[in-house]
Amino acid sequence: MKSSAKQQSTREAILDATDRLLARSGYKKMTIDDLAKEVGIGKGSVYLHFSSKEELVLSHIDRIIDRLQIKLSAIAEESAKPSARLRKMLEMRVLHRFDGVQHYTQSLNDLLSAIRPNFLARRESHFENEAQIFVAVIEEGQQNGDFAEGDARKIAESLVLATNSLLPFSLTTQELGERRDIEEKTRQIANLLLQGLIKRE
Amino acid sequence: MKSSAKQQSTREAILDATDRLLARSGYKKMTIDDLAKEVGIGKGSVYLHFSSKEELVLSHIDRIIDRLQIKLSAIAEESAKPSARLRKMLEMRVLHRFDGVQHYTQSLNDLLSAIRPNFLARRESHFENEAQIFVAVIEEGQQNGDFAEGDARKIAESLVLATNSLLPFSLTTQELGERRDIEEKTRQIANLLLQGLIKRE
DNA sequence: TTTCTGACCAAAACGTAATTTTGGTCAGAA
DNA sequence: TTCTGACCAAAATTACGTTTTGGTCAGAAA
Known part of the structure; x- marks a missing residue:
């Protein structure tokens, strides 16, 4: 063996x-x-x-996401304030995904059209898993009084969803724009979202 | 004549x-x-x-956006609180776009791949124009003290960008999910974003 | 035994040449 | 001045023989 x-x-x-x-x-x-x-x-x-070429490529994508989730979980367990951790997680998530496919100049469409149904299904479940990592941090912030109350799961999904349009998907990284601009836009959105989370005096 | x-x-x-x-x-x-x-x-x-088939279809899309912008401007000029107007605008925008292509069952990819470069360019400018309509309302809210200070243009772009992943684009309306779910998700994100905008006591 | 390989095969992709369809034009009809 | 449909080059489609490719599996290697 x-x-x-x-x-x-x-x-x-x-x-x-x-x-x-x-x-x-x-x-x-x-x-x-x-x-x-x-x-x-x-x-x-x-x-x-x-088991197949499709499964192979799907696994390759899974690996990118697995690595992302490890990095997300690591940040989630840091000792900074929950809001700071969430901000960091949101930014890192977008940039990790950007970097993960930056060298695919034109081939994202090709790939998407070839494995579309299974890819979309996995993508959905990736988002759910990522959101779950956010949940713990949100609940922590709610418990220590930093954040207003609310359904942590739904909030997590909103955070993820609100930054999803910055991920390479149908648009390649070239079409999305400069990395620094993506970073800046993500930061802007994250700021607004997190201000919304923070409890009012 | x-x-x-x-x-x-x-x-x-x-x-x-x-x-x-x-x-x-x-x-x-x-x-x-x-x-x-x-x-x-x-x-x-x-x-x-x-002048061409491509121009024809691009004009058709422009018309959807023109109608959207008229509806956005109408809401922007209502008398409700700026935050209520922005919320309404964000939700309406997503649903208008959803409804605008709901009957295209499978053909969005086909269309996208056929006219990609020009379509992407126009899409970008549509977003900029839409954001501009939000700017006035945001500035109004800042002036009357409802909203915290900040670059209104950048805030507007963030509001638009944060809800963009709910628009039909590479994903058809079927792939995006049920209309009521889209509506709910948009509302969630809009709430969070607007809470972030509102000035703290 | 267990792990790995490359010859093998059906199916898909590709070249390509003949045929049809289509985007776009424009001389002339209305 | 506005509109039309016959017309044309170019693109798409078809038909088909050839090549390539995803996937298998009998047997080699370890």
Whole structure:
């Protein structure tokens, strides 16, 4: 039996190569043969880790989101004020997503059109998971009196949703604009939202 | 010389027919011949009003936005409190856009991919124009002491941007979800944003 | 045994050449 | 002066033979 650590590292190597090839050629032109060659394994071995090309790319996206969630959770557990943590989480979330696909110059549409239904479903669940991380911080702020009362889950969903139009999705990072502008716009929205959360004297 | 009122009504009839055909067949399958037949005019007459198929469809979208801007301006001039007006404007904006393309079941992607560059450019300018309508109301609220001080233009852009992810764009209305849910989500976000705007005692 | 591989295959993608449809024009009708 | 539809080049579609590709699996490697 192969060590699961080794299995895991092969899996990671495949996903790393997927990222490179996706950036280089887009979804349709990226072939499993090329991918295997890039990783230095046999083609069949790719299918030991992923059941299909679509599943492979979806997993690659999942990995970006997993990493995001780890970073979000880390901030959520810091010791700063809840409002400061939320602000930081909102900004980091947008920039992480921006950076995660910055090198895909034109290929986002290609990818989206190829795997649309499953991708949209996952995207929805990613948002839900991300919102859940915000919930804990919001509840903390409510309990310590910083924030006004309210359904923490709904508030979390609103925070996420309100910054979603800044995420690369149908628009590539180029079409979205300069990274610094995205950052500034996110900060503006986050400020307004958080002012709204903070309890009035 | 033909009366400009008659010219205008033909133009409107063409745009009405464009809306119907776009809903029925999508951008690529909608032909100018069909369109002329639907309106009951000759094909060449279509080109008396629009210089190309792309321009035609762009004008159709412009019309949706023009109507939106008229409704936004109307609300902006009502006598309710600035915060109430802004809330109403934000909700109306999202629902107007939702209703404007609700009958395009699958064809938004088709349209987007066909006219992408010019469409994106216009979209950007639509947002800027919409934001400008918000500016006046925000400044009014700042002057009468309801709202905290701040760059009204930037605030307006934030309000618009924060609700943009609820607009049909790459996602069709079906993919966005139920109208009542969109309405609820918009209201949630608007509440949070406006709480953030309101001046603290 | 367990892990990995690449030859293999059906299906999809691609080239391409013949055919049809379509966006756009414009000479002349109304 | 306004409108039209026959007309045309270009683009889309079809038909079809060829190539490429996603996915499998019998057997090699470990």
